[in-house]
Each structure stands twice: as structure tokens, then as C-alpha cells.
Amino acid sequence: MLRGSRGSGRPARRAATLRWPVCDVPGRSSRAPRPGTPSPPCHHTRNAAILAAGQRGRSDVEQAEGHEVDVTEHLWIPLADGTRLAARMWRPRVAGPVPAVLEYIPYRKRDGTRGRDEPMHGAFAAAGFAALRVDMRGSGESDGLLDDEYLAQEQEDALAVIAWIAAQPWCSGRVGMMGKSWGGFNALQVAARRPPALKAIVTVCSTDDRFGDDIHYKGGCLLNDNLWWGAIMLAYQGRPPDPALRPDWRERWLERLDAMPFWPALWLAHPTRDGYWRHGSVCEDWDAIAVPVLAVGGYGDAYTDAVPRLVANLRVPRLGLVGPWAHIYPQDGSPGPAVDFLGECIRWWDQWLKGQDTGVLQEPAMRAFVEDWQAPSATRAVSAGRFVGEAAWPSPAIxxxxxxxxxxxxxxxxxxxxxxxxxxxxxxxxxxxxxxxxxxxxxxxxxxxxxxxxxxxxxxxxxxxxxxxxxxxxxxxxxxxxxxxxxxxxxxxxxxxxxxxxxxxxxxxxxxxxxxxxxxxxxxxxxxxxxxxxxxxxxxxxxxxxxxxxxxxxxxxxxxxxxxxxxxxxxxxxxxxxxxxxRSPGADGPAVALAPPRQGPATPATRLAEGRAARRVSFDLLADTATVVTEGEGGLFGEGVMRWDAIGTELSHDLTRTLTLGRDPLSAETRIVQRYAMGREGWRIRIETETAMACDAACFTITGELRAFENDTLVRTRTWRERVPRRDV
The missing domain is CATH 2.60.120.260 (Galactose-binding domain-like)
Incomplete structure (x- = not known):
């Protein structure tokens, strides 16, 4: 039962219809609306149209500007080994073939990133591109199993997907690839494989260095987010295919649960820069990338440093854009100011996929935000400052x-x-x-x-x-x-x-x-x-x-x-x-003009219950310990329980992380308790996990338990307990 239902099948609070794009990692809303905010009247008409279209697997959605767009809710992309990857597609209603843009991630195109995909890929299609959101092997409705991040199999599948797209009669044969976080990583990695049809990429909030600059280690130190992200992956990968699209959903679900790796232990076992991390780190061979690269990041994100490295080291046409933003696409950028990132992408795709001169080659090599002083605060909605441009990077003006x-x-x-x-x-x-x-x-x-x-x-x-x-x-x-x-x-x-x-x-x-x-x-x-x-x-x-x-x-x-x-x-x-x-005084170089953000049509969503978030630091003066607690209820970051109206799927995600440490560094402990629920009338699943880590002088001890429920009946339990040598960590 989803949080807020109180066992009655009715939401605990009055539902409000929302236009709610969401961030893909890790499941948060990028523009969470205030509770009770209704959509404009015209949106209800679109709700009904999309819902009816979803029942027949295809919708015709009229865009506010540009081309009209056809949306295919679900299609299969076949691979040579018989595996099928699930995709969602937006295509402009035009005569003749068009270039295509691919986003390829494991976060579920059906429900996980639906709210963010709709306005972004809809805008690309309205601008004359076929846009495809493909779920990787072992995720969403796709066949197979997902065994780890950034495997060679992931890249091989991407090469096949790009070739399949390029060969379709509706495609001109020219493909671009883009993504944020995981999708930004594999855009770089696939570009280094040089598929013939791939002509340009956009990489956002990603890294070129998997060991030195990812969520597992930093400066050779173990990040506590290694356990946090590993726990979230247990819940994410514990989700089944949607029964509306796969009659064999339960068989595939149990297969995934039985094969589930213990994600945080996979990464904990590699505390040095070995071949495991060098694989997929494009900094190992900059010259392998032969297509133009637009690299984007934000100071509030963790992956900022990849942008200047990519611009300084790649030998292809490349641009860097760094704003004040967190781990979010810049059209939803927070802290603000958000910018017209979709417009920047369309200019990029027009240049490299359509052959139009859009002026991108005249842009500064690096466009970066310079923040002004603001009183320190744990919350900031908007950063004061301005964008500046550097014609070259490294810049002679610095x-x-x-x-x-x-x-x-x-x-x-x-x-x-x-x-x-x-x-x-x-x-x-x-x-x-x-x-x-x-x-x-x-x-x-x-x-x-x-x-x-x-x-x-x-x-x-x-x-x-x-x-x-x-x-x-x-x-x-x-x-x-x-x-x-x-x-x-x-x-x-x-x-x-x-x-x-x-x-x-x-x-x-x-x-x-x-x-x-x-x-x-x-x-x-x-x-x-x-x-x-x-x-x-x-x-x-x-x-x-x-x-x-x-x-x-x-x-x-x-x-x-x-x-x-x-x-x-x-x-x-x-x-x-x-x-x-x-920067030298008065060193402002080429002018930087970034328009206000635009959005394509939002996907209809209803908030069923408000969420709650908490962050606390406390000191126990008797035990001489410090404790840090972060909580999110309803959504991973307190967004609330929500429903995607076109498919009727309800989502709720709760997570509590507790980190405790005393005077002795060997007293460190971390515990994460999580509950993910999804479903609709007649079909509900729930994933509950508990993960923890402690240490002694020689080893880390990392434990986990996953419980999977179907309609409140326990169907699988997985447990893990591993001792991992510290090896100078």
C-alpha cells in the first residue's frame, strides 16, 4: 500500500493535478510544485487525450510551437543476441527522415523519469528531431539483467541501439546522444567507441574519471554516498516491469531480484585506481572521442570538475557551460538562475545533426557563472552573480x-x-x-x-x-x-x-x-x-x-x-x-547571453500526499558522539506521493540515513532504511531495504537486506554480509 493511502485506497490528502518534471537521479522532483496547485484548464484536456492514447500505445500531442509531435509510449529495439530494449519515442509529424537524439539510462522511461522526459524530449521533437528514451538492459521493461555500472555490455548495447536508430526509415542516419549523470557518463563512453552514426553528444553532470571523481571515492577517500547510492540502486533495480506492457512481468521481476548484486560492496572492493575504474574513464584516452562535445555542470553538483578537464583536453569542437546549479538539467536549474538549456541543445543538434550554422562555434569555449557573496545558508533558491565567457580554456585572462x-x-x-x-x-x-x-x-x-x-x-x-x-x-x-x-x-x-x-x-x-x-x-x-x-x-x-x-x-x-x-x-x-x-580586472571576454528557460509540454501528474524532509546534526555530550540524519518521506527528498495520470501509476519513496561517529574513528557507523512502493488499483509492489556499514582497523563490514512484496505478500528476501579489506582506506 502506498504511503498516504491509509489502507482505504483513497489518498490521505486532497489530490492536486500537477505539471511536474522530475530529475532522474535519484528520483527527486526538479520542479516540485506547492501542494494544492491545480494545472491550467487546458491541461485537463491533454490529460484525457494522453490517457486515451496511452491505452492504445501511441499519442498525438500538439506542441505549443514548432512541429506537431507523435509520442510512442512503448516500442522494442531488438539486439543481435535476442534481447529487446524498451524505448519511448517522440517524433515530429513531418515528411521525410529526421536526425535522432538518444538518451540511454536505467531509470525507467515508463515511470521513473517520465515527468522530466516529456517536456525535454517533446521540445526536441517539436524542433525537428526524433527523440528516444531507452532503458538499458535489465531495467524498466527491457530484457536481461543489470550487473553493474558502465559495463562493456552496456556500451555494446548502445552501439547496437544507435545503429538500429540510424537504419530506421524515419531517421536521417545522423544520431546525437545526451544524458545527465549515468546518461552523461555513457554518452562520453559511447562516443569514445566511435559508432559511425553518432555525430555529437551533450554530457551533463558527468565525469571523465570514474575513480577520482565519482560517487564512490574522492581523493582516495571513501565517500559515504557509496553506501547511499548502493542502497538506492537496490530499490531501483528491485522494481518490476510494468504488467501493462509485459505479461511476463512477474517472472522477469523475480529473475532480477534473484540476480541482484550487492551494489555498494561491488564498489567498496576497489579502493584503488585499478582496471575496474579505468574502464569507462575517458580521461584514459582523450583522443578516442572524435565527435563534438557540449559539457555542462554546476557548482552545486559533485561533477563540476569534469567540464574544465573535457574542454582543456579534448581535440574536437567542444564547449563548456557551468552554472550555479545542482545535479539537475539547467532548464530546471536550482539554485537559479535556470537557463534555456533546451534551446542550447537544439542549437547544438541543429549544427551537428542538421548541418545548419547556428553560431555555436562562435561561443566562448567556457561559459561560467561567477557567484557573488551571499550569506551562507543550507538552502539557496537563487545564486547572485553573472555568466562570463572565456574564449579559450585554460584562459590567458586567468x-x-x-x-x-x-x-x-x-x-x-x-x-x-x-x-x-x-x-x-x-x-x-x-x-x-x-x-x-x-x-x-x-x-x-x-x-x-x-x-x-x-x-x-x-x-x-x-x-x-x-x-x-x-x-x-x-x-x-x-x-x-x-x-x-x-x-x-x-x-x-x-x-x-x-x-x-x-x-x-x-x-x-x-x-x-x-x-x-x-x-x-x-x-x-x-x-x-x-x-x-x-x-x-x-x-x-x-x-x-x-x-x-x-x-x-x-x-x-x-x-x-x-x-x-x-x-x-x-x-x-x-x-x-x-x-x-x-581573472584579470575587467577581463570579461565574449558576451554571454543565456535566455530564460523553456519547457515542452509537461506530463500530467497528481500529488496524492505531501512529503516530509528533515536534516539534523546532533551531539551526545555524554557518549561524545555526533549523529547526522537525513530523511525523506513520500519522495526520496520529501517531494510527496505522486501519480502519473496517463498510466495511473503511483510512486512513493521513503529513506532515512543515519551516520554516527565518536572520538574513535573506528566507531563510525552508517545505516540506511528505505521503502519504495509503486502500483495502481489491483497491482502494487513494495521494496524494503536495510543497509549498514561499520569498520575495524582491518576491514569494513557491510550488510544488506532486501524484501520484495506483491500486494503486501512477501515474495523474495535477499540478505548480504561482506567483510572488505580496508587497503589503506
Missing amino acids: RPRDFHLAPGRLAEGASEPGALSFRSPPWTGTGGGEWMGTGVPGERPTDQRLDDGLSLCFDTDILDAPIEILGNPSVDLRLSSDTPQAQLAVRLCDVAPDGSSLRVSYAVLNLSHRDGSEAPRPLVPGEAVRVRLTLKMCGHRVPAGHRLRLALSTAYWPLVWPARDAATLTVETGPSLLSLPL
């Missing part, structure tokens, strides 16, 4: 400015030699916010003064003129440790006259990975080493009257799992420095 570490301050020019020792409490970092922002309340870094007080800090003098930072700051340190295993976290903060501290950028490093992640080396206690950390890309204007602060700590919880040892680090002030990429 020069490094060095600040040397001196006791308590950042000095321009050589500083006196010295040695400063520090050991932070293991829970330092509770003001850091989420590793990957998704544009919802409470996820951003808070005022950094609490974490600053637990760190070793260095401040500049008060600035007498503003400075603009654009790019990746870096620190070069000479330091030593009293233990073989240690972590270092570095934060760059903008400090206002009232003392409030805004995090601008950060980095973390497992010091065993100081010389690379292929073959980590423990520290020799007392031996000084040189360490370089590259901080996350940022665009930030520091106003006159403010100071910059560099804060160093030996922990960054709950972003990363703590090091085995409670280390004391000693940093030498003479040879250590901070380097900032500063």
Missing part, C-alpha cells in the same frame, strides 16, 4: 596568485618558516552539506564557523579591492603525520566582516594517495612529504572588505569515511602555499 602559509595568515610573498600541528575531532565537517546537491532545501554547506573552529585556519588581510576566482584553486603543502594513515581536508572560505564564513571550494585527500591512486603508500610517521591538492572548480567574486580563509582539517565527516588512525598532522608554513586562479 592568472595564478599565490598566498604563502604563515602562522594564522595567508601572506603574499615568502613567509617565515615554522611548523603548526593540528588534529581535528573526527566529526569535523558537519557543516559541509551534501557531496552531490540535488537542488532541494537543506543540502548546501552552512556557515563554516563551526568547522573553522575545529580546523587550522589561515586568513588573508582584509581585501581593499574585489577579486574574482574562476577555475580550480590548489594548495601545495609540506607536512608530516604521526600515523601511517591520515586524511586531509582543505576548504577555501569567503569571510564577511561579521565573521560569517561561506565555503567557496574544497578538496579531500587520503594521504596514502598523495602520489597517485594506482599504488597507495602509507605515510612514514614523522617523515615530511610534499602534498598537492586541487580544489573543486569555483566561480566566485570576493568583495572588498572580506577576507579569504584556508582551513585544514584531519577529517571531513560525514562526506567521507574517517581514516583508520586519529592522526596529528604538522604543516610547515615556509614552503606551503595556496594558489588562486584569478
Whole structure:
């Protein structure tokens, strides 16, 4: 039974019809409406039309502008081994073949990303492209099993899908590929395979480096999001095909449940940059990509750094676009300002798939948002600032400015030699916010003064003129440790006259990975080493009257799992420095004009019950422990229980994550409890999971249980318990 039904089959609150595009990862609304907001009257007419069309498997949806569009609710794409992949398609109602755009992900085109797909792919079709949303093998209604992320099989299937699309009579033979997150990853990976029909890609919120810059490890440190995402994948992949499209849905469902991998343990078992991670990391061979690339990211997202790397290293036509956004397509961008990303994509597709000169080659190589100071807050709806353009990247208008570490301050020019020792409490970092922002309340870094007080800090003098930072700051340190295993976290903060501290950028490093992640080396206690950390890309204007602060700590919880040892680090002030990429005053290059966002027609949805979200940090003064709790009820981020009206499917997702840590870094524990329910009258399924992780000096212990219900009857239980060696983590 879905949350809100109270066992009666009726929603707990009055339903409101909504136009609600959603984000694909991990299941959140990208434009969650306020409860009780009705759709315009004309939308109800479209609801009825689409519902009737859905019953016959095809709908004719008139677009607000451009071509009229035919929507095929479900079609099969056959592969050579007999596997069929399920797709949804939007096609312009025009004579003759047209280019095609492919989005290829495992998040269920039928119900998982329906709200986001409709306005985006509908807009592409209205602009004269066939748009296909294809579910990967083992997901949605597609045949087969999904065994892991980014496998060679995933790429092989994509090559076959592209060839199939190009061979259809309605296709001109030219195909583009796009995606966000998983879809952005595989757009890059498939481009590196060079399928003949693929002519250009758009990659959003993705990475070129699967070990150094993904949801599992960062700087050689284990991200706590590894367990969080692994738990969510248990629920996502525990969902069955829709019985309305697959009469054999139950057989296929049980087959998936029985074959389900224990996702977080798969990734935990690879704590170094081995062949597992090098596969699918396009940074291993930049020249393999031979088609134009539009790379997009946001400062609120975790994958920002891939954009400048792609623009700097690829040798094909490429553009970078970085806004203030979280892990969201920019037409729904939060924090705002959202922009006309669909228009940018259409210009890109027109250029490379239709052969039209749309001026994209005259755009700056990098268009990036430079944020202004705003008081630190866990929630930000809109970022103040402006977009700037750099004709080349790296930009000759951006020069490094060095600040040397001196006791308590950042000095321009050589500083006196010295040695400063520090050991932070293991829970330092509770003001850091989420590793990957998704544009919802409470996820951003808070005022950094609490974490600053637990760190070793260095401040500049008060600035007498503003400075603009654009790019990746870096620190070069000479330091030593009293233990073989240690972590270092570095934060760059903008400090206002009232003392409030805004995090601008950060980095973390497992010091065993100081010389690379292929073959980590423990520290020799007392031996000084040189360490370089590259901080996350940022665009930030520091106003006159403010100071910059560099804060160093030996922990960054709950972003990363703590090091085995409670280390004391000693940093030498003479040879250590901070380097900032500063834009020259008045260096604004080519003008950047990004239009307000547009949307295609939204898919009809009804909110059945409001959701609830909570984020809490607490300290137990008797037990000397810190606890961080995040909760989402109704939706993963508190969006509420909803129904896709055209297919009648109701969705509800609850998740509670609890992270606890005491003075001993070996006391760290994480537990995630989750409940995912979906269905409609006469057909309901529910997935319940519990996952947990703890550690000792030698191993991680990671456990999981999955329970699958059909109409409240338990049909499968899966349990896992694995001990994974720490191997310098």
C-alpha cells in the first residue's frame, strides 16, 4: 500500500493535478510544485487525450510551437543476441527522415523519469528531431539483467541501439546522444567507441574519471554516498516491469531480484585506481572521442570538475557551460538562475545533426557563472552573480596568485618558516552539506564557523579591492603525520566582516594517495612529504572588505569515511602555499547571453500526499558522539506521493540515513532504511531495504537486506554480509 493511502485506497490528502518534471537521479522532483496547485484548464484536456492514447500505445500531442509531435509510449529495439530494449519515442509529424537524439539510462522511461522526459524530449521533437528514451538492459521493461555500472555490455548495447536508430526509415542516419549523470557518463563512453552514426553528444553532470571523481571515492577517500547510492540502486533495480506492457512481468521481476548484486560492496572492493575504474574513464584516452562535445555542470553538483578537464583536453569542437546549479538539467536549474538549456541543445543538434550554422562555434569555449557573496545558508533558491565567457580554456585572462602559509595568515610573498600541528575531532565537517546537491532545501554547506573552529585556519588581510576566482584553486603543502594513515581536508572560505564564513571550494585527500591512486603508500610517521591538492572548480567574486580563509582539517565527516588512525598532522608554513586562479580586472571576454528557460509540454501528474524532509546534526555530550540524519518521506527528498495520470501509476519513496561517529574513528557507523512502493488499483509492489556499514582497523563490514512484496505478500528476501579489506582506506 502506498504511503498516504491509509489502507482505504483513497489518498490521505486532497489530490492536486500537477505539471511536474522530475530529475532522474535519484528520483527527486526538479520542479516540485506547492501542494494544492491545480494545472491550467487546458491541461485537463491533454490529460484525457494522453490517457486515451496511452491505452492504445501511441499519442498525438500538439506542441505549443514548432512541429506537431507523435509520442510512442512503448516500442522494442531488438539486439543481435535476442534481447529487446524498451524505448519511448517522440517524433515530429513531418515528411521525410529526421536526425535522432538518444538518451540511454536505467531509470525507467515508463515511470521513473517520465515527468522530466516529456517536456525535454517533446521540445526536441517539436524542433525537428526524433527523440528516444531507452532503458538499458535489465531495467524498466527491457530484457536481461543489470550487473553493474558502465559495463562493456552496456556500451555494446548502445552501439547496437544507435545503429538500429540510424537504419530506421524515419531517421536521417545522423544520431546525437545526451544524458545527465549515468546518461552523461555513457554518452562520453559511447562516443569514445566511435559508432559511425553518432555525430555529437551533450554530457551533463558527468565525469571523465570514474575513480577520482565519482560517487564512490574522492581523493582516495571513501565517500559515504557509496553506501547511499548502493542502497538506492537496490530499490531501483528491485522494481518490476510494468504488467501493462509485459505479461511476463512477474517472472522477469523475480529473475532480477534473484540476480541482484550487492551494489555498494561491488564498489567498496576497489579502493584503488585499478582496471575496474579505468574502464569507462575517458580521461584514459582523450583522443578516442572524435565527435563534438557540449559539457555542462554546476557548482552545486559533485561533477563540476569534469567540464574544465573535457574542454582543456579534448581535440574536437567542444564547449563548456557551468552554472550555479545542482545535479539537475539547467532548464530546471536550482539554485537559479535556470537557463534555456533546451534551446542550447537544439542549437547544438541543429549544427551537428542538421548541418545548419547556428553560431555555436562562435561561443566562448567556457561559459561560467561567477557567484557573488551571499550569506551562507543550507538552502539557496537563487545564486547572485553573472555568466562570463572565456574564449579559450585554460584562459590567458586567468592568472595564478599565490598566498604563502604563515602562522594564522595567508601572506603574499615568502613567509617565515615554522611548523603548526593540528588534529581535528573526527566529526569535523558537519557543516559541509551534501557531496552531490540535488537542488532541494537543506543540502548546501552552512556557515563554516563551526568547522573553522575545529580546523587550522589561515586568513588573508582584509581585501581593499574585489577579486574574482574562476577555475580550480590548489594548495601545495609540506607536512608530516604521526600515523601511517591520515586524511586531509582543505576548504577555501569567503569571510564577511561579521565573521560569517561561506565555503567557496574544497578538496579531500587520503594521504596514502598523495602520489597517485594506482599504488597507495602509507605515510612514514614523522617523515615530511610534499602534498598537492586541487580544489573543486569555483566561480566566485570576493568583495572588498572580506577576507579569504584556508582551513585544514584531519577529517571531513560525514562526506567521507574517517581514516583508520586519529592522526596529528604538522604543516610547515615556509614552503606551503595556496594558489588562486584569478581573472584579470575587467577581463570579461565574449558576451554571454543565456535566455530564460523553456519547457515542452509537461506530463500530467497528481500529488496524492505531501512529503516530509528533515536534516539534523546532533551531539551526545555524554557518549561524545555526533549523529547526522537525513530523511525523506513520500519522495526520496520529501517531494510527496505522486501519480502519473496517463498510466495511473503511483510512486512513493521513503529513506532515512543515519551516520554516527565518536572520538574513535573506528566507531563510525552508517545505516540506511528505505521503502519504495509503486502500483495502481489491483497491482502494487513494495521494496524494503536495510543497509549498514561499520569498520575495524582491518576491514569494513557491510550488510544488506532486501524484501520484495506483491500486494503486501512477501515474495523474495535477499540478505548480504561482506567483510572488505580496508587497503589503506
